[in-house]
Amino acid sequence: MKVVAIMGSSRKNLNTHNLLEMFLNKYNLKEEEINIFNLKDLDYKYCLSCYGCERTSKCILRDDLTDIYPLLEEADIIVFATPIYYNSVSALSKAFIDRMQVYWTRKFRLSLDPPKEKYGVALIDGGAFEQKDQFLGSELVFDHFFKSLSCKKHTIIEVSNTDDCPIDENNLMLKEMFDGMELDLNKSSFYRLSGGKIQNGIE
Numbered sequence: 001m002k003v004v005a006i007m008g009s010s011r012k013n014l015n016t017h018n019l020l021e022m023f024l025n026k027y028n029l030k031e032e033e034i035n036i037f038n039l040k041d042l043d044y045k046y047c048l049s050c051y052g053c054e055r056t057s058k059c060i061l062r063d064d065l066t067d068i069y070p071l072l073e074e075a076d077i078i079v080f081a082t083p084i085y086y087n088s089v090s091a092l093s094k095a096f097i098d099r100m101q102v103y104w105t106r107k108f109r110l111s112l113d114p115p116k117e118k119y120g121v122a123l124i125d126g127g128a129f130e131q132k133d134q135f136l137g138s139e140l141v142f143d144h145f146f147k148s149l150s151c152k153k154h155t156i157i158e159v160s161n162t163d164d165c166p167i168d169e170n171n172l173m174l175k176e177m178f179d180g181m182e183l184d185l186n187k188s189s190f191y192r193l194s195g196g197k198i199q200n201g202i203e
């Protein structure tokens with residue numbers, strides 16, 4: 001199985017990075033054919049809205065994403081971890097996701113074959129204990145991301161309260177949530193740890 005994992009926090013070895021590690025380790029994904037990208041280490045431009053992809057069916061920018069596009073297209077699973085910034089994904093993550101516009105264009109504007117069907121995973125963490133619509137902005141971003149990349153089924157894992165209860169081995173509620181987690185690539189699922197409560201749902 002081919003896996004692409006994307007870490008969208010500028011801080012290594014902290015919440016988002018740890019959440020991604022927990023997920024990859026739980027499902028032994030590091031034993032698969034995996035490429036892990038720390039977005040902070042990559043040199044890539046934000047989408048310029050040049051519509052080069054509409055003219056050529058490819059992103060015409062040349063940077064570190066040029067070699068990552070084929071890996072995304074060939075992947076069976078894409079795992080994307082991001083912290084919440086201002087009710088949305090981090091700027092690093094958003095700039096990366098906007099560059100997926102090439103797939104949106106191919107699919108919905110040029111009616112070309114979509115990328116092969118794959119499974120999407122979004123890992124989202126926020127500092128606040130519990131806030132109305134804390135995850136909504138990020139969920140909407142990932143909704144378009146998943147559609148663009150043909151992730152028909154997906155899992156979304158959300159963790160709040162990292163300010164007071166960081167994502168590490170001492171976070172017992174998070175451990176409990178992970179212990180009860182199931183990854184079925186034929187089903188979409190949802191897990192949230194927020195306000196001291198665990199919620200989940202499987203489609």
Ligand SMILES: Cc1cc2nc3c(=O)[nH]c(=O)nc-3n(C[C@H](O)[C@H](O)[C@H](O)COP(=O)(O)O)c2cc1C
Pocket residue numbers: 009010011014015016017083084085086087088125126127128134162163
């Ligand atoms: C610029 C900025 C904006 C943030 N906005 C939010 C927010 O809207 N909601 C929230 O719950 N946490 C917010 N946070 C907190 C982070 O989401 C939280 O600390 C996260 O776990 C950090 O992940 P990291 O340790 O991987 O950097 C914000 C943090 C920063 C730096």
